[in-house]
Amino acid sequence: MSKHEEAPVNTSAIDEEALAEAYNRALALEKAGDLGAAATAYREVLALDPADHGGAAVRLASMGRGETPTRASEAYVATLFDQHAGAFESILVDQLGYDVPALTRKALEEVAPGPYGRMLDLGCGTGLAGEVLRDIADHITGVDLSEMMIEVTDEKEVYDALYVGDAVDFLHHADVDPFDLITATDVLPYLGDLEAFFAGAAELSVEGAVLAFSSETLPDDVLSGRAFMVGPHQRFAHSEAYLADMLSKHGFVGLAIGDIVVRHEMGKPVPGHLVVARRKPVA
Ligand SMILES: C[S@@+](CC[C@H](N)C(=O)[O-])C[C@H]1O[C@@H](n2cnc3c(N)ncnc32)[C@H](O)[C@@H]1O
Structure with missing residues (x-):
């Protein structure tokens, strides 16, 4: 088998603490049905992490609060499926x-x-x-x-x-x-x-x-x-x-x-x- 490995995404520039706080807040607001406030929080997430490891862009679109992106970001897909590979x-x-x-x-x-x-x-x-x-x-x-x-x-x-x-x-x-x-x-x-x-x-x-x-x-x-x-x-x-x-x-x-x-x-x-x-x- 041959395997071509790509360099891992560089997340070192991201303020991880602020990102986790904004993302968890966005999720909680979305779950509570406060979609306007959730959308604001997801936009904060995107500003902190433009590569969009958490899939904020597709979440905004799924709530009808953002443009439809042309695809799910590579960082999001890789993160999502890396997390689920064992139990997939x-x-x-x-x-x-x-x-x-x-x-x-x-x-x-x-x-x-x-x-x-x-x-x-x-x-x-x-x-x-x-x-x-x-x-x-x-x-x-x-x-x-x-x-x-x-x-x-x-x-x-x-x-x-x-x-x-x-x-x-x-x-x-x-x-x-x-x-x-x-x-x-x-x-x-x-x-x-x-x-x-x-x-x-x-x-x-x-x-x-x-x-x-x-x-x-x-x-x-x-x-x-x-x-x-x-x-x-x-x-x-x-x-x-x-x-x-x-x-x-x-x-x-x-x-x-x-x-x-x-x-x-x-x-x-x-x-x-x-x-x-x-x-x-x-x-
Ligand atoms: C729901 S799984 C399906 C996996 C497999 N095709 C199957 O039928 O079991 C979706 C897979 O597509 C991969 N994927 C999604 N978008 C991709 C892209 N743009 N390039 C390469 N892989 C992608 C994900 O990482 C994930 O492993």
Whole structure:
């Protein structure tokens, strides 16, 4: 296995004490329903920590008190999943009923069974997608922003190559051969604007390659014509129309677009889409 480590985020300039105080105050105010005061406190958090390790920007957006960011900050995603890496599978799979990797395998079996040469798993987390797709791909590369998630995956010895880094950055800048299958299970909820994601997927895939990914969505009356927004649990929801536009704009043709339950949150099913698409030959 090869592993590319990125330098850890330098947090030395941050006033940690003031940041913790402001963040805890913001959370308490939000929980108490005082959204105006919570928003002011989250803005203080952002001023103290512009890299946004705590996800203040997505919290502001989820309360309807801030601009919709174009994505969750790298620092936030890395911090969040570093913190949850040890318990990730017991929380997500056992408690929240997360099953997207297996649903992806089923969808692939129906419309694009492979086998595949090179597979790229973006936001691979603890390697659940690699585990269920191992037998249909010769070589599997995983990329994730969270070093601790990559550590868990590495221990499973399922992937052939693992990288710590941003998925979109990898798609545009990695010095690797193109892929035959690209997966991104439960990763789009951390990316809002998907232009760079789909452009990169087209760039780093061979003609005829398959792209399989899941997304979360919200009812039409909540999305109200928007391409994406931050939902109540600080994750991005995307409209089906936006996904279809992005696929077609970047040269992919949809093979299957299905409604799924991504997970359960507070006992309620979280709706989403599972998409399998193929990269069209360049005319
Ligand atoms: C909910 S987990 C899903 C993990 C795995 N794909 C699965 O299906 O079990 C989301 C993962 O995506 C990673 N992630 C989110 N945004 C990312 C980005 N921009 N680049 C790389 N990894 C990202 C997180 O660190 C986390 O490990």
